[in-house]
Amino acid sequence: MTRAMKRLRAGVAHFRVCRSLCSGTPAIARRAKVLRGEGTISVVAKALQMQKQGKDIVRMEVGDPDFSTPDHITASAVEALHAGRTHYEGAGGSPSLRRAVAAYLERTRPGLEADPDKVLCMPGGKPVIFHTIAAVCEEGDEVIYPDPGFPAYETTIEWSGATPVPLRLEEASGFRFRHEELRRLASPRTKLIILCSPGNPTGGVLTREDLDCAAEIAKACNCWVLSDEIYARLVFDGQQPDSIALRKDMLERTVILDGCSKSFAMTGWRLGFGLFPAELVEPAQNLAINSWTCVPPFVAAGAETALATPEEVMAPMRLEYAARRDLVYEKLVEIPGISVAVRPAGAMYLLANVTGTGMSSAKFADRLLEEYGVAVLDGNFFGAGGDGLIRISFAQSRERLAEGCERIKQFVASLKP
Known part of the structure; x- marks a missing residue:
């Protein structure tokens, strides 16, 4: 056997050993595993999927205005x-x-x-x-x-x-x-x-x-x-x-x-x-x-x-947000088991405490979407300080928000023994 052939065989053998030792995909950097996704995105995806299935979902989870760009x-x-x-x-x-x-x-x-x-x-x-x-x-x-x-x-x-x-x-x-x-x-x-x-x-x-x-x-x-x-x-x-x-x-x-x-x-x-x-x-x-x-x-x-x-051109949009805030706040505070500590002074969100229902905020949000078709967010998505709270966005029309609040009321009522 020539020297060249011996080197070729040795190379092939080395390659086979390396392939057996390095099975699977290459590793990714540790820092790539640090960044996390956003819980909001997963709920949005689920709500969209349910809508594609023909279900009527009240979208109170995402801060995306229903207004069109002027x-x-x-x-x-x-x-x-x-x-x-x-x-x-x-x-x-x-x-x-x-x-x-x-x-x-x-x-x-x-x-x-x-x-x-x-x-x-x-x-x-x-x-x-x-x-x-x-x-x-x-x-x-x-x-x-x-x-x-x-x-x-x-x-x-x-x-x-x-x-x-x-x-x-x-x-x-x-x-x-x-x-x-x-x-x-x-x-x-x-x-x-x-x-x-x-x-x-x-x-x-x-x-x-x-x-x-x-x-x-x-x-x-x-x-x-x-x-x-x-x-x-x-x-x-x-x-x-x-x-x-x-x-x-x-x-x-x-x-x-x-x-x-x-x-x-x-x-x-x-x-x-x-x-x-x-x-x-x-x-x-x-x-x-x-x-x-x-x-x-x-x-x-x-x-x-x-x-x-x-x-003055954009002021009506802000006034409409304030009206939507008032609608959601006033309807939620009337639901036994739900408390709202703060009438929001800005933005397009409200945090409601659902611990009075006997459920965790995560389970409350999951069941509300699955059983009553209302998408809200578990407060834990926003840190430990959000435990027991759900975030509700009032970026939808007053009609849809009223419908969502009514479904929340029905859901909470269904939990009573």
Whole structure:
């Protein structure tokens, strides 16, 4: 046998050994297993599947407005498509879009100074959360975040290697945080504090005193703040939105998150934006360049039109949300076994306590969908602070909300011995 043949046989034998030792698929990175999905998405998928089967499902689970995007906004995007605006634009948004965002932020938050060069536009609000945490947090850091709160906070913190530190929002306090609790949780390891007002899933709005306290603590810890203000234009009963960034020396350490999805019924357009401190603009923008590059220019055209829309044009939508809130609140508080601690002051959500029915919130939500065709969310999707609660979205018509509440009443009545 020639030397070449011997080498070939030895190679084949080595390959067979390696194949036997490395059976199955290659391993994935540990960090890929850290990020979790969102419970909301699974419930939405189930509700959609039931609808496809011909079942009448009242959709009270998702924060997707039933309003259509206003025609003048859609027309701007269509015009941009016909004009050929289908090519790359700068990461973080075109100069004109960034100027439009800056002007909008200043108009809706009197006293704020928004530099267009510090605005980054992204495909939705979630990338602002992800890019902020990725830019500032690492192993050894701690991040304080609201509980119950938007699920993306906790899982992204864990992905970054930092330690999530939940700040409990309790029914008894109107789903505001206790000032002494925030002071207790804050430490030299605190790298970021996340606030959300109006809140998802709580519908609570932080007071001036709450924001003053958070600003004081953030400066004492020398940490960053992510202020999730995506529902800032959806506040009710004559209240005016406030921002921690308006406090002295806070703009330079605060990321303001906002977008078009909720205020203008543009959830599917995927256009969010952040106003970043100067030091965070480049790292956040570099994350954009290396992931999604830019927002579609025709979407940007629609967003520019939306952001310039006069307040009186969008006011009826906010008033309708307030009417829907009142309807749901008033019907739920009359159901024995269900309590609602807070009439929401903003956003499009209400948290109802179902422990009086003798059921867990998870089982309540599952059976309500399966047996009565009403989709709601288990509060545990939003953290341990949501245990025993269900989140109800009042983003549907009053007729559908009334039907959903009636079915909830019937379901609870069926549980009585």
